[in-house]
Amino acid sequence: MTDPVVRCExxxxxxxxKQAINDISIDILPKQITAFIGPSGCGKSTxxxxxxxxxxxxxxxxxEGRILIxxxxxxxxxxxxxxxxxxxxxxxxxxxxxxxxxxxxVAYGPKIHGLAKSSSELQTxxxxxxxxxxxxxxxxxxxxxxxxxxxxxxxxxLCIARTIAVQPEIILMDEPCSALDPIATAxxxxxxxxxxxxxxxxxxxxxxxxxxxxxxxxxxFHLGDLIEYGDTTQMFTNPRESRTxxxxxxxxx
Amino acid sequence: MxxxxxxxxxxxxxxxxxxxxxxxxxxxxxxxxxxxxxxxxIFLATLFISIGTKGIPGFFQHYVTLNVSLDAQRLDPLGxxxxxxxxxxxxKKLVYEAIYAELEASGRSKKKAARQxxxxxxxVRLVSFVKNNIDKLDTVQPVKLALDDDADSYLRGFIxxxxxxxxxxxxxxxxxxIEALQAKGLISYELSDYxxxxxxxxxxxxxxIKGAFFGSIYTLFICFIIAFPLGVATAVYLEVFAPxxxxxxxxxxxxxxxxxxxxxxxxxxxxxxxxxxxxxxRSIPLVGGIVLALMTLPTIIISSRASIRAVxxxxxxxxxxxxxxxxxxxxxxxxxxxxxxxxTGAIIGMAQALGETAPLLxxxxxxxxxxxxxxxxxPGTVLPVxxxxxxxxxxxxxxxxxxxxxxxxxxxLIAMNGIAILIRRKLERRx
Numbered sequence: 004m005t006d007p008v009v010r011c012e013x014x015x016x017x018x019x020x021k022q023a024i025n026d027i028s029i030d031i032l033p034k035q036i037t038a039f040i041g042p043s044g045c046g047k048s049t050x051x052x053x054x055x056x057x058x059x060x061x062x063x064x065x066x067e068g069r070i071l072i073x074x075x076x077x078x079x080x081x082x083x084x085x086x087x088x089x090x091x092x093x094x095x096x097x098x099x100x101x102x103x104x105x106x107x108x109v110a111y112g113p114k115i116h117g118l119a120k121s122s123s124e125l126q127t128x129x130x131x132x133x134x135x136x137x138x139x140x141x142x143x144x145x146x147x148x149x150x151x152x153x154x155x156x157x158x159x160x161l162c163i164a165r166t167i168a169v170q171p172e173i174i175l176m177d178e179p180c181s182a183l184d185p186i187a188t189a190x191x192x193x194x195x196x197x198x199x200x201x202x203x204x205x206x207x208x209x210x211x212x213x214x215x216x217x218x219x220x221x222x223x224f225h226l227g228d229l230i231e232y233g234d235t236t237q238m239f240t241n242p243r244e245s246r247t248x249x250x251x252x253x254x255x256x
Numbered sequence: 257m258x259x260x261x262x263x264x265x266x267x268x269x270x271x272x273x274x275x276x277x278x279x280x281x282x283x284x285x286x287x288x289x290x291x292x293x294x295x296x297x298i299f300l301a302t303l304f305i306s307i308g309t310k311g312i313p314g315f316f317q318h319y320v321t322l323n324v325s326l327d328a329q330r331l332d333p334l335g336x337x338x339x340x341x342x343x344x345x346x347x348k349k350l351v352y353e354a355i356y357a358e359l360e361a362s363g364r365s366k367k368k369a370a371r372q373x374x375x376x377x378x379x380v381r382l383v384s385f386v387k388n389n390i391d392k393l394d395t396v397q398p399v400k401l402a403l404d405d406d407a408d409s410y411l412r413g414f415i416x417x418x419x420x421x422x423x424x425x426x427x428x429x430x431x432x433x434i435e436a437l438q439a440k441g442l443i444s445y446e447l448s449d450y451x452x453x454x455x456x457x458x459x460x461x462x463x464x465i466k467g468a469f470f471g472s473i474y475t476l477f478i479c480f481i482i483a484f485p486l487g488v489a490t491a492v493y494l495e496v497f498a499p500x501x502x503x504x505x506x507x508x509x510x511x512x513x514x515x516x517x518x519x520x521x522x523x524x525x526x527x528x529x530x531x532x533x534x535x536x537x538r539s540i541p542l543v544g545g546i547v548l549a550l551m552t553l554p555t556i557i558i559s560s561r562a563s564i565r566a567v568x569x570x571x572x573x574x575x576x577x578x579x580x581x582x583x584x585x586x587x588x589x590x591x592x593x594x595x596x597x598x599x600t601g602a603i604i605g606m607a608q609a610l611g612e613t614a615p616l617l618x619x620x621x622x623x624x625x626x627x628x629x630x631x632x633x634x635p636g637t638v639l640p641v642x643x644x645x646x647x648x649x650x651x652x653x654x655x656x657x658x659x660x661x662x663x664x665x666x667x668x669l670i671a672m673n674g675i676a677i678l679i680r681r682k683l684e685r686r687x
Binding site: 055057060062085086087088089092093094095097099100101102111112115116162165166168169 | 500568570571572573574575576577578579580581584588589593
């Protein structure tokens with residue numbers, strides 16, 4: 004049994020007075036894909052965003068409990084969010100490349116963190132990241148073109164390249180395929196499986212098929228509660244909870 | 257069945273009636289809108305015609321070409337071409353001799369009449385002609401000199417021969433002389449070089465906007481370098497970093513109110529603080545620029561905040577997601593995308609500042625300054641104040657000069673707005 008990389012203990016999250024997450028404890032294992040599923044508004048995105056403190060940017064959002072990454076409390080007062088977010092990267096629902104060149108998009112993270120000592124080193128990092136996201140062959144001749152000129156699926160893979168360029172430990176993906184067509188989705192899913200060899204991936208998805216296809220572990224959220232968490236195969240074939248059963252068979256949500 | 261039809265008919269009738277009312281309302285509203293546009297266009301056309309008919313002739317003036325003897329000894333007695341030497345010389349006399357000779361004027365009153373046809377600044381003009389044509393010294397050369405504004409007004413038909421001689425500013429002898437010069441073909445009607453290259457002057461024919469133009473440029477320069485960075489920084493702070501609490505709210509409300517404060521109040525502020533407390537000199541573009549910057553700041557802050565808010569938050573999230581700090585995400589990604597909107601707001605604010613008169617009157621930029629300012633600390637005036645001063649003068653020619661200056665000011669404004677649009681087009685990016 005491997006040690007979990009992320010341990011959440013009794014996490015409560017509030018938006019102002021409203022409680023969005025109710026006392027969730029969950030351990031996430033390294034180098035595999037964990038999927039968060041659940042109906043809209045169940046708090047899965049909120050919970051995901053709390054793992055790299057992106058919720059800090061939302062006014063009135065408050066968190067209780069502990070989240071430990073590598074046994075370090077990321078909400079401890081002395082923790083700086085900048086290195087935390089370099090360690091826990093994030094890919095968003097809507098592809099959001101910077102309105103800059105493809106190269107600059109990928110080079111941005113390494114640049115601000117000072118990861119490259121020279122421009123040739125930077126080029127190597129960018130090439131490596133683009134290869135890692137499977138985009139290299141498609142864009143290697145037009146690295147100076149704007150990233151916003153790519154197709155939706157390519158843009159999302161560019162965002163993944165941007166994230167892996169800073170060598171994070173964990174990649175959070177917030178419904179990364181919801182704005183994409185099935186072909187682009189298939190590519191991203193293949194990519195995720197590939198990336199899981201090196202990174203811990205946590206993905207929020209609306210598509211149960213997607214969760215079933217790519218993830219090893221699945222967590223089912225409902226109304227801010229964690230209903231069930233377990234192996235994906237077990238969850239989709241033989242769920243313990245009736246609510247999980249109802250949801251994955253489409254009886255609600 | 258029949259009953260139902262009756263009910264249906266009634267409903268149909270009511271619908272028709274209400275439809276009639278709705279349509280009529282719609283038509284009335286459209287008609288109001290169209291007539292409002294028509295009225296606006298009529299006013300605009302009247303404005304342009306009025307300024308155009310008065311202002312375009314103001315760009316031109318009458319010159320007379322006289323054969324002047326460029327006697328080196330008399331022009332430049334010290335022989336060193338210095339200003340002092342020309343000052344000691346007899347440029348004025350040479351000009352007068354030329355006009356006397358041309359008109360064969362003799363006797364005191366006739367000579368006086370003859371020389372008063374010429375502009376007071378004819379000697380200065382002769383000296384500058386000589387400085388540009390040193391090789392022509394000691395020869396007789398045709399020199400183009402400006403007519404006095406009264407003579408010019410006569411030629412423009414503002415002064416009628418039918419008015420009794422005592423009541424007009426040009427006497428009978430002068431009219432005779434002017435017509436004689438005209439008959440000889442010596443008088444020309446050309447684009448006025450004084451208007452563009454002259455400075456403030458009590459003589460209408462010599463008054464120009466160059467000093468005010470440079471004053472405006474210096475003032476706006478100071479205004480921009482103070483107001484733009486300060487305004488953008490304020491907007492970024494308030495929009496991104498400021499905690500959302502009561503204090504911030506009060507600051508925000510006050511910034512919005514500041515945009516509506518009468519501009520003259522800023523002038524009083526400038527007078528009280530920059531001149532009285534800090535002891536800066538009066539009438540200088542530096543103080544004018546600071547005062548206008550205070551006035552422009554709210555406009556820039558408000559438009560900058562709006563353009564920051566218009567940047568999609570996903571861009572900032574993306575930067576934060578790879579570990580950029582709040583500051584980096586803002587200045588690397590949000591601000592560059594907001595810059596076109598910020599600049600547009602800034603230039604509109606500057607255009608407003610360009611047309612501002614009242615606060616500059618308070619800090620003394622209304623002074624009569626002949627020298628063209630060479631720096632932001634040289635006393636000067638600005639275009640709208642120049643217009644204000646010219647509009648105050650009684651001479652007929654100043655009415656035209658005023659309109660000409662208004663045309664130039666409007667041209668300046670249109671150019672600034674054009675630049676704003678160009679910058680926006682150029683920098684605007686899709687995301």
